[in-house]
Structure formats: structure tokens, C-alpha cells
Amino acid sequence: MxxxxxxxxxxxxxxxxxxxxxxxxxxxxxxxxxxxxxxxxxFESARIAALKSSCEGFRNILDNPELTGHVTKVYIDTVRPTDDRVVRDKKPEDEFDDADNNDVDGEDNLPRPFWDLVNRLHEFPRMQSVALRFHAECDGEENDWNWVTQTIDFRHSVLRKVFAVLANLPRLPTELALQDLQNFNPTDADTKRDIRKVLGGLKSLRLHIANERDEGNGENDIEMSALHDFFPSLGYTWLAPAAANLEHLTLYSQCYFGFFPTCDLTDIHFPRLKSLALGNFTFIRDSQLDWITSHGATLQELYLDDCPIMYEVMVDANDTERTFLEQDSYGAHPRVDERKVYARYSKRWADYFRAFNERLPHLQHFRFGQGPHWWYNETTPFEEEGRITIEFHEPYMTYCDGYGPSQYMQSLIWDREDEEEEKGGFNPDYESRVKPSEEDRIALDALLKKMGQEVELDEDGKNCQPPTWDD
CATH class of the missing domain: 1.20.1280 (Monooxygenase)
Structure with a gap:
């Protein structure tokens, strides 16, 4: 020492x-x-949760002028003491209760001392970043038998109160992170106004989207109506108001998104975007690649975390309007049931890497693979895009409607056998499993070397020296 x-x-x-x-x-x-x-x-960051000890520590910082001046970021944790994301060493007496004369707000069941302290955020003179964190499990109208910690009403109330505080700060935050934001949009006029005001002043936005899940029946998750209401409006509601000033954008989701549920970002441009991170985003059309490279004048960092290319899809004929592909992209296939339609995408990761190399001239850092702590506490990695292990982690996938436990698979499950199989033969045209190719690895290596990054991959495209992540 x-x-x-x-x-x-x-x-x-x-x-x-x-x-x-x-x-x-x-x-x-x-x-x-x-x-x-x-x-x-x-004291660069401060954290408040609905625990006596947490509120006391947060109040001690607020009451000490020598400390408040150091705080630039505040984490607001809404999970209750019985939830996994609260400190493991919690004690029963650390929880607020009515006996302490600390009654709670009926809408969200969080103690008033907690909200009293959140209402004092304006006392941090240098605060520029706020992270609001919810529970990973979601309530919903379609699966109301499954009790969860935080209901939709709870989340509405929290969003309304927090954004009311942020919108009225003497200086708007420039960074905002929402962890496990349930896939619904507030409807009351005041909350919508406050959200747009806060988004308009941001330079950095992190959205981690949570959705209702059907425990034990994962194939039903992707059919929840909230998904197909939320993601098509994501760009207009959460991104467009921030577009003019945004320099960093993170979009993660518990479920795959982009293709189905559809999420079209191609009409939104960020003239100052320097850093982009996508998690569980699916690529199936050139316009998605073009949208990324359209930011070539400014983009310096690109992170793709568990983002596959969808090389084949088969969907219910009645569902095509809910996908990212246009109707004329689909057709019949001899091995697909007549109630479904089929489409394929010919681009491979080699094409994408070469496009990044050629059309993102200012790119200084690139990560492609999978980040640490996926599904830790049932949620996605949070603020960890810079720690993604560079490798081919399930780089190619298919969408196989009618099958489970997830319709997203490494290769299609055909509804019908082809004629050669019926005769006991084998038709190589239908052996559709796509794996990372040597061309993919060469293109990735060339892109990384251009930026001074080195990675050694084995013949399967896995990192030969994967890091050991610390909790």
C-alpha cells in the first residue's frame, strides 16, 4: 500500500x-x-431503494453539501425488499411498514420517505444522469393468473412521478437509462408531456424493454398483444423526441425484436449519434443495415449483443402485417403448411462486416457476440455493452411459427417432408442450417484489425479466450 x-x-x-x-x-x-x-x-453515483438503510444513506448524502457536489448519477430502484435485485444482506427490519408511521402511496406501494427523497433530486447541482430500474417480471392482461411484484398500475404511477421530477429540474438530465421498462406507453397527457421534455434534452438514452411472459409456455410470449402495440411505436414515442441531440443509444429487449414483433427504425436519424448498442435485435432486410450505416458521419462505437441475422422465416399467413417484411416478400414453400408463408434473406455477416468497414469511416470500437449476465435476475445485461465477448454467438437464426418453446431457432422445423425424404433419400437443398463461414470470420477479422482490435476464434467462431466475468 x-x-x-x-x-x-x-x-x-x-x-x-x-x-x-x-x-x-x-x-x-x-x-x-x-x-x-x-x-x-x-460519491460519483448515489442509489436509492425502498429500504430504510438505503433512504438513510441517500438522505445523508443530500444533507452533506461536500458530498452532493460529487454526485453526477442517481440510480432509482423501485424493486421491493423481497425482490432479487435488492442487496442480498437485507434484514427484515430494513423494510418500511405502517408501524413506523411511514405510510405508503396507494398507487405504487412505495413508502413516502422514498418519494420525499426522490423529490429532492434538484439538490444535486452536478447530476446529469438518472437510471430508473424496475423488476424484470411483468404484469399483463393476458396472463393475470401469474402474480408479479410490479403491476401495470404500479409502473404507470412510478413513471408519472419520476418524470414529473425530472422534467422540473433546474437543469434537465443529459443521460437516462430505463431498466425493464414494461412494453407499454403512458397515456395520460401530463406524463407524455414530461417524457417528451426529458427526452428532448438527452445525449444518452438506454432502454431495456421487459415484456409479459407465459411461464412454462415460452412460445406464447411472442404472441402477447402488448409487444405488437409497443414496438411499432417505439421509434415515434421514445426515440424521435431525442433524435436531434442523442449521441448514445442502447436498445435491449427481453424478447427478440425487429422482425417479429416489428420495430422499424429506418425513418429516424440521429445526426449526432456516436455510439449505438443493440441487444436481441434481429436483422432480415437491407434497410436495417442501411439505417446503421446512414450514421457513418458520426458513429464511432457499435455494439451488437445477441443480434442474429434471420436467414429463413415461416409465419402464419395472417401474421405477415405484424412482421418487418412486406407482403410480397413472402411466398409458398413445398415443405411449409399452406396456412403459412415462407421468406428467406440472402445477406450474411460477411456482407454486414464489410459494409461497416466501408461505410462507417469513424468507427473506433466494435463488439459482436454476447455480453455478460444475460438473464441474471431474469433480465438483460445493463450498462455492460462494452463487455460483450466478441464471437459468433448464434449469429444466424430462423423464425418457425407454430413451434416452441421459442419460435426463434437455429434452423426451421419443416411442416412437411420433401419427396426425396419420403423416398428414403436426402435433398441437400433443404438442409438449410446456416453457420458462420470462413468468409464471415475473415470479414470480422478485417473489421477488427482496422480498429486495432484483436480476437482469436476457433473453427466454430467461438472466442478462444473468453473472459471470466465478475459479478
């Missing part, structure tokens, strides 16, 4: 910068010097 304490202050600052939040707290206690330097880094 004496050797570290002898380092220049600038180096100690860098140590704090790269350390985890827990390590920062420990290192700050090492000496008076690290205590002084570490104050800035330990």
Missing part, C-alpha cells in the same frame, strides 16, 4: 476510475490521501 500511496495523485485517480464501486469504497479507507481522492469517485 505504501508503494501505491507514493504514486502521483493523477495515477491514484486513474486507479479509482477503473475500480469497481465496492473496491473504491475499500480503497478510500486505506489512508487520508485515498480518502480525500476517493470521495469524488465513491
Amino acid at each position: 505504501a508503494t501505491i500511496l507514493g504514486l502521483p495523485r493523477e495515477i491514484i485517480h486513474r486507479i479509482f476510475y477503473f475500480a469497481s464501486r465496492a473496491s473504491r469504497r475499500e480503497f478510500r479507507l486505506a489512508s487520508s490521501l485515498t480518502g480525500e481522492i476517493g470521495r469524488k469517485w465513491v
Whole structure:
């Protein structure tokens, strides 16, 4: 420790910068010097949850002018103490109850001391970033038998109150993250107005979308009506109001989106976009690639987390209007039931990587593969796009309507056998499984090398030295 304490202050600052939040707290206690330097880094962010200890700690920061000036980011956790995402060492007496004369708000069941502190966000003079986090499980009209922690009414109430606070801050936040935002849009005029006002001042927006799930019947998840109401309007409601100033955009979803449910972003352009991260986004048309490369004048970072190319799809003939493909893209197929239609997409990842290489001249960092902690606490990775393991992780998929537990599969399950199979033979034309090719790997390698990134992949396209992620 004496050797570290002898380092220049600038180096100690860098140590704090790269350390985890827990390590920062420990290192700050090492000496008076690290205590002084570490104050800035330990109190750079503050977190409030509906726990007595959390509210007390948050109030202590607010009541100390020397600390409030360091806070630039606030995490607002709405999960209750019985939920997984709250600290593991919680104690029963840490939860608010009526006996403490701390009655709760009837709409969202969060204690009033919690909301009293959220209403004091204006006391952080340097706060520029807010992360609002919900529970990963969702209530819904189609599966109301399954009890969940946070109902739709709960989420409506929280969104209304938080955005009312943010919209009335003396200085609007420039960064906003919403974790497990359920796929519905507020309908009351005041909340819609506040959301648009906050979005209009943002430089960074992270949206992680949660949806209702049918436990044990995963094939029903993609049929929930809320999905098909929300995603087609995502661009207009959440992105267009922020388009003029946005420099970073993250879009993740618990379910695959883009193809089905359809999510068309091609009409929205971000003239200042420097960083783009997509999670569970599906590619099936050239216009999606063109939309990314249309930001070539500004884009410097691109992250694709579990984002497959859909090379074959078969869908119910009555569902084509809910997909990203136009009607004339579909046709009949001898191995597909007459009640369904079939389409294929010829582009491969080699085509995409070459396009990124040629049409994104300012690209400095690229990650393609899968990030850490997918489905940890039943949710998607949050604020971790920079830690994606570069590899071919399920890069090609199909949509196979009528099958489960998920319609998204590595290859189609055909409804009918072809003539050769019926005769005991084999028709290679129907062996449609697509795997990463040597051309794909060469194109990825060329793109990475252009930016000074190195990665070693095995013959299956997996990373030869995958990182070990810390919790």
C-alpha cells in the first residue's frame, strides 16, 4: 500500500476510475490521501431503494453539501425488499411498514420517505444522469393468473412521478437509462408531456424493454398483444423526441425484436449519434443495415449483443402485417403448411462486416457476440455493452411459427417432408442450417484489425479466450 500511496495523485485517480464501486469504497479507507481522492469517485453515483438503510444513506448524502457536489448519477430502484435485485444482506427490519408511521402511496406501494427523497433530486447541482430500474417480471392482461411484484398500475404511477421530477429540474438530465421498462406507453397527457421534455434534452438514452411472459409456455410470449402495440411505436414515442441531440443509444429487449414483433427504425436519424448498442435485435432486410450505416458521419462505437441475422422465416399467413417484411416478400414453400408463408434473406455477416468497414469511416470500437449476465435476475445485461465477448454467438437464426418453446431457432422445423425424404433419400437443398463461414470470420477479422482490435476464434467462431466475468 505504501508503494501505491507514493504514486502521483493523477495515477491514484486513474486507479479509482477503473475500480469497481465496492473496491473504491475499500480503497478510500486505506489512508487520508485515498480518502480525500476517493470521495469524488465513491460519491460519483448515489442509489436509492425502498429500504430504510438505503433512504438513510441517500438522505445523508443530500444533507452533506461536500458530498452532493460529487454526485453526477442517481440510480432509482423501485424493486421491493423481497425482490432479487435488492442487496442480498437485507434484514427484515430494513423494510418500511405502517408501524413506523411511514405510510405508503396507494398507487405504487412505495413508502413516502422514498418519494420525499426522490423529490429532492434538484439538490444535486452536478447530476446529469438518472437510471430508473424496475423488476424484470411483468404484469399483463393476458396472463393475470401469474402474480408479479410490479403491476401495470404500479409502473404507470412510478413513471408519472419520476418524470414529473425530472422534467422540473433546474437543469434537465443529459443521460437516462430505463431498466425493464414494461412494453407499454403512458397515456395520460401530463406524463407524455414530461417524457417528451426529458427526452428532448438527452445525449444518452438506454432502454431495456421487459415484456409479459407465459411461464412454462415460452412460445406464447411472442404472441402477447402488448409487444405488437409497443414496438411499432417505439421509434415515434421514445426515440424521435431525442433524435436531434442523442449521441448514445442502447436498445435491449427481453424478447427478440425487429422482425417479429416489428420495430422499424429506418425513418429516424440521429445526426449526432456516436455510439449505438443493440441487444436481441434481429436483422432480415437491407434497410436495417442501411439505417446503421446512414450514421457513418458520426458513429464511432457499435455494439451488437445477441443480434442474429434471420436467414429463413415461416409465419402464419395472417401474421405477415405484424412482421418487418412486406407482403410480397413472402411466398409458398413445398415443405411449409399452406396456412403459412415462407421468406428467406440472402445477406450474411460477411456482407454486414464489410459494409461497416466501408461505410462507417469513424468507427473506433466494435463488439459482436454476447455480453455478460444475460438473464441474471431474469433480465438483460445493463450498462455492460462494452463487455460483450466478441464471437459468433448464434449469429444466424430462423423464425418457425407454430413451434416452441421459442419460435426463434437455429434452423426451421419443416411442416412437411420433401419427396426425396419420403423416398428414403436426402435433398441437400433443404438442409438449410446456416453457420458462420470462413468468409464471415475473415470479414470480422478485417473489421477488427482496422480498429486495432484483436480476437482469436476457433473453427466454430467461438472466442478462444473468453473472459471470466465478475459479478
